[in-house]
Amino acid sequence: MSAIQTVDSLDYAFPPKPKPLSDQQRADYRARIKELLQQNNAVLVAHYYTDPEIQALAEETGGCVADSLEMARFGRDHEADTLIVAGVRFMGETAKILTPNKTVLMPTLKAECSLDLGCPPEDFSAFCDQHPDRTVVVYANTSAAVKARADWVVTSSMALELVEDLDSKGEKILWGPDRHLGNYIQKQTGADMVMWQGACVVHDEFKSQALLDLKKVHPEAAVLVHPESPESIIAMADAVGSTSQLIKASQELPNETFIVATDRGIFYKMQQLQPNKTFLEAPTAGEGATCRSCAHCPWMAMNGLVAIAEALEHGGEQHEIHVEPELAKQAMVPLDKMLAFSANLKK
Template sequence: MLSDKDIADKVLVREHLAHLNVTPVLSVEEIEAYKTKITALLKEKNACLVAHYYTDPVLQSLAEETGGCVADSLEMARFGSNHPASMLVVAGVRFMGETAKILNPEKRVLMPTLEATCSLDIGCPEQEFSQFCDQYPERKVVVYANTSAAVKARADWVVTSSCALDIVEHLMDQGESLIWGPDRHLGRYIERETGADMLMWNGSCIVHEEFKAKGISELKAVYPDAAILVHPESPEAMVELADVVGSTSQLIKAACDMPNETFIVATDKGIFYKMQQLAPTKRFIEAPTGGNGATCRSCALCPWMAMNGLQSLLAVLETEDQEIFVDDGLRDKALVPLRRMLDFTSSQRLALAGNA
């Protein structure tokens, strides 16, 4: 049974989506013409294109071809900080652009559209979340990267799905109890895996929440040798069926490393571009979303990610009018938990390299 807040959140998201325009289909010739113009402008403006795994495959390939980056949100943040370009063009959703600006105040950060947001961000307003946190001052506040700069500024730590388990375990070792926001499914997964004492904000991703265990089970019966790959933003029943639960980068690695020839993938289907690129002989099947409670037959596509297209990318490079700004005071506060995350994951990398 959905709570009043769940229903209100879904209505809010649906209303927000109602006016959005998804990128139209282009011919091969049009695609090449756009790519040529965009490549020239990226070079002319000393700009770097950073794209998320969930964006259109054409944008992902263009980012690679022009010396940019295709990655999850953690690696996008790290790449943007280390790249010498004076301008970052972030193909993704708004919180990714904000994160890039927080970490790189000296660089201009543009996005193909500033309307591309996230249901987790929408469902976690800063004022309400702060009031929730204020009730438990003894707890450390850990927020998922899919949040606004203002919510990050209220947090002690920022995490992504690729580093959340390790950071929560680190905080447990220090004897901390936590407030977690905003994705309740990812939070419950971390709670089960670590045993951490966590109070949850009640948010969810409109893409991952639509995957249904019944549909996965039926598909598994058709492909009994297939491995099931599930993002931890998915409901618990989905996680229980998974062979691998992980972030986008972790699921891609699993697809490459596992011996299975077929994979049922429960996350945004934009990830198939990188999976097929790195494991071209394997088969990847979109996990079904139909069934009891689903609002569509196949929801494995973020509508906001789909707003990133070649036309909007070219337009922003020509006009430079879709720029991300973050207030200096807010930036200083949000930088603290972001820097903690990046420093923590960097130290982990060094430790792994030393043990190799």
Template sequence: MTSIEPEAIAQRPIAVPPPPTWPALSPQEKAALKARIRDLLTAQDAVLVAHYYTDGDLQELAEETGGLVADSLEMARFGTTSPARTLVVCGVRFMGETAKILNPEKRVLMPDLAATCSLDEGCPAAEFAAFCDAHPEWCVVVYANTSAEVKARADWVVTSSIALPVVRHLHERGEKILWAPDRHLGRYVQQETGADMLLWQGACVVHEAFKGYALEQLRRLHADAAVLVHPESPAEVIDQADVVGSTTQLIKAVSELPNETFIVATDQGIFWKMHQLAPHKRLIAAPTAGVGATCESCAHCPWMAMNALQNLEQVLVRGDQEVLVAPGIRERALVPIRRMLDFAEERGIGGRPATTT
């Protein structure tokens, strides 16, 4: 088979939707809407699972109703332990698919199934399979931000919180690693572990927008600030970080480090949890602005923004945004996902930040 080099895939443009606009709600309207959603969750034996990048109202409601606010690793774990018969996943499509793969007997709903991810979109299953076929001697490690079909082709699935220990483990075993899809995270993992890695050339449209030169200027204005960076960011941003880590690791840093000010290079949805745990800390969004930009930092995933209280209520009423995964795909994708979860449990990796500072 002809080798498909990852650089060829990188040229595909990703269609980024405009951020959705939701009608403004008065405090009374919002309270009434949340009350209706609570009743629907109870009536349907459903639990709400929200990612740190979703709107703060959704995160708050998840916590108030006994659900979960977490990173993708903890979201994957939660569904397997919750007794609820329905999981409502507020996040992006791969998170809903992972929940269904791990819990085929449960109904999994999302507010909007069109909420995808630029990393997922940039790694089409057929082209990725051809790439794997062209490099059969490599151990295939895929980031969680991929479709069920891509996961089904993998030996391992990893999240950002577990990527380093997994790759370090594989490197110590002498494995050569085919990594997909985020090239920035892959480069960071390769640099930290010394592993022999072949990188697919995908990128997150949110994190790739952070500007190294603008961050350097911002740091001069806030010399006492700690810089927190998600490893999906470009190298010139990662290289300026005091802490590089997953969403959970960055949240813990805000709570645990003595700094009063933090410059944060990840999706601004994370600020809700950071403010909740460390209300006295000052958080500054890392800059994404370039020439002609309309904001200093536009770091918010437009697909995450497709989750809102309004369509959360609608999906609970209609049940029409159900996540389905073909049985054959589910069975194959379950193997690398379960391998990741077993590895995390054996090594004591993961966990959520404390609920108070």
């Protein structure tokens, strides 16, 4: 297995946190956003990792809370003329590629993703050129330009099945950008894979010794792990999967307590569906270490009420997602393949 060195995720400068609002300010902004959504024939789609307040607002206004694939599908199929995507930039780009006829707004275009930042299109394309005999499979957490360079785009909910299918056909894989997810898939499938060495700033911080210590305090707890986590964390999991798969596991497993190794924004949906169960954050610091993300994506935190209201009121270059048509056309090819493969999986 070969690799290429990329920027260490710890080098990324995190954005400032939004200023806290009073209860009255939050109520006023929620009311204003609801008015603006109706006035603009707009719908709010929010990722599971956004703050609970934003997820609740999306549900209250007829939008959706979902993983990146379902967000894109929902936006494509909804009758609204305008989509406001509460997530990170690549999610807005994907929504625009799938629905070029709609206006796609984001609370801020500065909401990045460390996997996207750590996979510059020019460098990744050069890496692909070094391995011309390999099928290029990229995670959805990438820019439109990286998607356009790929043969396949996948989400964590269907990556394992896709690579397994390609491997069964004798195809060798070039995987990017998350090394932990790629390593997990390689071990599960035995596929011939070379990896781009990216990582998520949230999942990369989970600590195995601290998780062992927490498990001793809660021996009855099941451990739920997103496969963007390090191998030592995955090894302790009772269930490994995407955001939607972990939510499903929290409903189906008999345990009353869960230790969850993914962004803590997911707790909103887990607790909503299982209000009598207890959910604990997997540790992101231990043995004297301190965390930077502390189990919550700093860029997801930028999707606040003030930013959503400003996007709906003003739109424009500060908030609107644009994808160059030819680039969108190229990126649509592997995205279409992903959607078709996912639909067949459901069947």
